[in-house]
Amino acid sequence: MAAASRSYHYRELKSPFRRKIMPLTSYWTFAFLIFITSQCLADDDHEMEEFLKREYSLSKPYQGVGSLGSSHWELQGDAMVTTDQVRLTPDMQSRQGAVWSRLPCHLTDWEMQVHFKIHGQGKKNLNGDGLAIWYTKERAQKGPVFGNVDNFTGLGVFVDTYPNEEKHLERIFPFVLAMVGNGTISYDHERDGRPTELGGCNAMVRNLKHDTFLFIRYVRRRLTVMIDIDGQHEWRDCLDIPGVRLPKGYYFGASAITGDLSDNHDIISLKLYQLTVLRSQQEEEEEEEITIPSVDNFELLRLGQTEEGMSGIAIFFTVLFSMLGCIFLIVIGLVVYSHWNESRRKRFY
Ligand SMILES: [Ca+2]
Numbered sequence: 335m336a337a338a339s340r341s342y343h344y345r346e347l348k349s350p351f352r353r354k355i356m357p358l359t360s361y362w363t364f365a366f367l368i369f370i371t372s373q374c375l376a377d378d379d380h381e382m383e384e385f386l387k388r389e390y391s392l393s394k395p396y397q398g399v400g401s402l403g404s405s406h407w408e409l410q411g412d413a414m415v416t417t418d419q420v421r422l423t424p425d426m427q428s429r430q431g432a433v434w435s436r437l438p439c440h441l442t443d444w445e446m447q448v449h450f451k452i453h454g455q456g457k458k459n460l461n462g463d464g465l466a467i468w469y470t471k472e473r474a475q476k477g478p479v480f481g482n483v484d485n486f487t488g489l490g491v492f493v494d495t496y497p498n499e500e501k502h503l504e505r506i507f508p509f510v511l512a513m514v515g516n517g518t519i520s521y522d523h524e525r526d527g528r529p530t531e532l533g534g535c536n537a538m539v540r541n542l543k544h545d546t547f548l549f550i551r552y553v554r555r556r557l558t559v560m561i562d563i564d565g566q567h568e569w570r571d572c573l574d575i576p577g578v579r580l581p582k583g584y585y586f587g588a589s590a591i592t593g594d595l596s597d598n599h600d601i602i603s604l605k606l607y608q609l610t611v612l613r614s615q616q617e618e619e620e621e622e623e624i625t626i627p628s629v630d631n632f633e634l635l636r637l638g639q640t641e642e643g644m645s646g647i648a649i650f651f652t653v654l655f656s657m658l659g660c661i662f663l664i665v666i667g668l669v670v671y672s673h674w675n676e677s678r679r680k681r682f683y
Pocket of ligand 1: 463497
């Protein structure tokens with residue numbers, strides 16, 4: 335039932351939450367479906383409406399993208415616009431490119447639909463490195479994490495096409511993975527981001543004839559990622575994590591990088607929908623301002639914050655007390671030595 339409610343045709347429906355007008359004869363079927371759906375999707379039982387937000391969306395014909403000031407989107411690095419796509423990197427070695435929204439997003443609940451394409455000459459596992467979709471404080475900076483900066487603040491959803499860590503044979507690549515950073519956590523490239531991953535799924539997305547999509551939904555602090563890569567127009571669950579706290583006012587972006595191995599990393603469209611969710615008065619009151627990204631019950635993030643908080647003040651006091659201790663010991667030593675020397679002299683005379 336859940337799978338059925340998530341299947342759709344792109345031409346008429348772009349989201350599982352798009353409302354349809356039903357003929358009167360279908361009323362009872364509709365009512366029955368609503369009842370069943372509400373029973374199946376315990377978390378989706380709140381009424382939702384969605385609106386495409388053009389200012390945060392990127393689609394053909396990419397008018398003005400990349401030129402100064404005339405678009406909501408900015409190109410960075412080797413990224414290029416063509417009539418059919420925004421090419422983040424070409425299928426060439428050592429390239430890095432990105433496209434970034436110029437506007438900070440202040441929506442509480444949203445949904446991003448990513449239409450992308452990864453293709454190249456490289457045979458299986460001789461291609462790299464993948465692309466990333468971002469909702470971060472930082473924007474338009476070059477770096478090692480799929481072309482973006484490390485120690486980022488916010489959300490990253492990665493389509494990792496190259497297995498750097500050879501040991502984990504049980505994981506099939508390409509692999510889709512989500513990570514939340516608070517500005518102090520590093521992405522472990524050599525381990526394909528495993529130490530900091532929130533969850534993920536494998537996704538055979540390279541060199542496909544049909545369209546491939548990624549769906550990122552952030553509603554009521556729940557992060558859901560789904561993929562549609564089989565050409566069936568059906569969303570497949572990838573990860574679903576409650577208690578994800580993301581501040582407002584961050585930037586959407588997409589980036590990609592190639593190294594010794596390469597691929598064409600293309601964005602065909604980024605469509606951002608605002609979701610209006612009905613909240614109870616109690617929920618509204620409990621809603622506090624989030625300033626640092628975090629994930630409930632996820633230790634790594636908290637550890638990162640503690641380490642950061644300690645580093646400045648703790649190091650200062652450790653050094654200060656160590657120095658005071660050394661001076662104290664030297665003074666005691668000198669006093670003992672002079673006493674011993676004096677008593678020795680007295681005995682000598
Ligand atoms: Ca990798």
